[in-house]
Amino acid sequence: MSDEKILVVDDEKAIRTAIRLAFKKENMTVIEAEDGDEALQILRSEHFHLVILDVMMKRVGGYQVLQTMRGKGDSTPVMMLSGKSDEMDQVLGLGFGADSYLTKPFHNSVLIQTAKALIRRSEIYNRLAPNEIRQGPFSVDTLRMTCLKGGNELALTGRELTLFRFFMEHPGQVFTKEQLYNQVWGDSVVDDNTIIVYVRRIRAKIEDDPKNPQYLKTVRGIGYLFEVPGV
Template identity: 75%
Template sequence: MNTEKILLVDDERAIRLAVRTALTREGMQVTEASDGSEALELLKKQQFHLVILDVMMEHVGGYEVLQAMRAAGDHTPVMMLSGKSDEMDQVLGLGFGADSYLTKPFHTAVLIQTVKALIRRSQIYSQGGAESEIRKGPFTVDTLKMECLKNGEPLNFTAREMTLFRFLMEHPGQVFTKEQLYTQVWNEAVVDDNTITVYVKRIRNKIEDDPKQPQYLKTVRGIGYMLSV
């Protein structure tokens, strides 16, 4: 397997040193940036398997970098780092298109596990399988191009949104609990109900004509969610 290339963006030298040391020991190649503007320049010149992005930085902050990436069609997985543990701050990061959110201080073992999971998931879906397209109702998931379409129009999903939507497309009409989505889609044991709710809302905003009265991604009261196509 090729060496995973990580872009680490944080204005705290101590954090960069700790993260770089941990990831280098895992055989990963780490490129550092001390601010958001430097990160954006690096993203124009290189491709990375993952971006680790601090939220609070002077001049150009993490959210601005994330928004610029997604606006440019860059769906590289992004892990946000923040000293804030406030729930709404996490929801904001996920809403901008982050794939994961880690609160400082963190244990390096948790960081490494999350990094590997994000890269593995991205690689699996970028490689695709024997079936390069999944078609259900008005939707098409192209596993080679890593894009989702509705009636031929791109839905502009983030990597994590695509992961969840593809899973549901592979199991139409089947109801999944939040716990099942976490373990089967994201391979995470600790279930955050709020995170699942955020992603369902974001997907609905992109696929439904009226997100408040969903026709496709439905809530099964007391159980979970299902895709009806």
């Protein structure tokens, strides 16, 4: 792996320098931004293989940059950096669409290996046929709007398929009910009961035991996530 370009956003110059030097040894190019506002300006004109965002910055913070990226459909892998080790804070970052969360201080070896894994996963995903999404035993044909589990077609309604497809496109990410309603229903006025009903319906069709879901899980106090066991 070489020639990857990475955007590092942190208001501490020493941290940016340390990260840049670590990636330089891996033949990776690092572009630096000292705050979220500068990062957003750079992202308007340049493409990166990975974006590393500090959570807390004096001006525009990392979460705001992340939400702006995802809101524009930018699926570039994002690694969050934070001095906080609180689990709920990490869940929040992943819920906003981050791919990984690293707590300061960290070892360069962990940073490098995590970055390589994120870039590799993104490259594999991008090589898939644009009209097909695969996760574990599931596959969605986005042209025919059909969903299979183990080769057998699932009887999902249009809205159920749209919601399940969204989960499959973001495996391992936690989404609040507000985020799901905004993404799938296109409305900021959230009907909690609607989300609950649709998640229950989807589980009834994709899970072997809907009362003990393996794939579409509830994250208490936050929302839901889709994951494939063992992946």
